[in-house]
Amino acid sequence: xxxxxxxxxxxxxxxxxxxxxxxxxxxxxxxxxxxxxxxxxxxxxxxxxxxxxxxxxxxxxxxxxxxxxxxxxxxxxxxxxxxxxxxxxxxxxxxxxxxxxxxxxxxxxxxxxxxxxxxxxxxxxxxxxxxxxxxxxxxxxxxxxxxxxxxxxxxxxxxxxxxxxxxxxxxxxxxxxxxxxxxxxxxxxxxxxxxxxxxxxxxxxxxxxxxxxxxxxxxxxxxxxxxxxxxxxxxxxxxxxxxxxxxx
Ligand code: SF4
Ligand code: F3S
Ligand code: FES
Numbered sequence: 001x002x003x004x005x006x007x008x009x010x011x012x013x014x015x016x017x018x019x020x021x022x023x024x025x026x027x028x029x030x031x032x033x034x035x036x037x038x039x040x041x042x043x044x045x046x047x048x049x050x051x052x053x054x055x056x057x058x059x060x061x062x063x064x065x066x067x068x069x070x071x072x073x074x075x076x077x078x079x080x081x082x083x084x085x086x087x088x089x090x091x092x093x094x095x096x097x098x099x100x101x102x103x104x105x106x107x108x109x110x111x112x113x114x115x116x117x118x119x120x121x122x123x124x125x126x127x128x129x130x131x132x133x134x135x136x137x138x139x140x141x142x143x144x145x146x147x148x149x150x151x152x153x154x155x156x157x158x159x160x161x162x163x164x165x166x167x168x169x170x171x172x173x174x175x176x177x178x179x180x181x182x183x184x185x186x187x188x189x190x191x192x193x194x195x196x197x198x199x200x201x202x203x204x205x206x207x208x209x210x211x212x213x214x215x216x217x218x219x220x221x222x223x224x225x226x227x228x229x230x231x232x233x234x235x236x237x238x239x240x241x242x243x244x245x246x247x248x
Contacts, residue, residue, distance in 0.1 A: 067093060110173075119177045121184060121186050122181075156214070173213075
């Protein structure tokens with residue numbers, strides 16, 4: 001016999017005028033290697049077909065299954081029930097628009113953020129598929145790849161006090177995007193262009209250094225390092241511009 005797990009799950013359907021936000025309790029016998037994905041699927045199949053939650057890859061790749069698990073944002077498909085106590089409370093991620101129960105719309109938020117930071121390679125070169133792509137130094141490619149691993153799950157945003165208080169704050173995930181494109185030699189934007197985007201209260205100056213973003217990132221992205229590096233680079237860049245204007 002496995003443990004009897006008690007799930008307290010947030011229920012609310014904003015599409016239904018009769019629906020009111022409340023918690024609902026389900027019990028389930030734990031099985032070996034049970035993840036929250038398996039548990040929620042069983043609850044939906046065996047106890048309540050109306051339960052809403054998101055899953056796609058079940059492998060920590062698509063980022064769609066993020067939710068607040070016993071007070072901490074995380075990926076449900078990568079969370080084993082054996083690592084949790086007998087009583088498990090599941091809430092939808094804050095900050096994002098609620099679709100219903102545990103399902104939120106992270107796509108709209110991430111699209112807006114990606115548009116704000118210009119999250120693509122800005123180049124005047126035209127792409128010719130018949131030509132080989134220019135080679136990049138391996139160490140640099142790996143450094144860029146490290147920052148590319150974000151799955152846009154939203155855990156860092158949901159855990160951030162600033163993002164919870166201020167709709168316009170772009171979050172550590174946006175600084176990570178900027179850091180990634182600053183490294184890329186194919187991107188023709190210069191340092192001033194990048195700092196114009198994040199040198200605001202919506203960007204790096206809005207960050208209060210609360211650190212939760214890095215603590216909860218399921219891909220272990222070095223978000224704190226990026227925030228620190230960008231702050232230092234911004235300081236040097238501001239000094240450089242002051243010297244330049246004095247010389248002129
Ligand atoms: Fe998720 Fe980490 Fe990307 Fe934030 S930086 S969206 S926590 S993968
Ligand atoms: Fe938020 Fe991370 Fe800054 S939690 S306040 S973005 S250090
Ligand atoms: Fe894709 Fe969990 S279902 S990350």
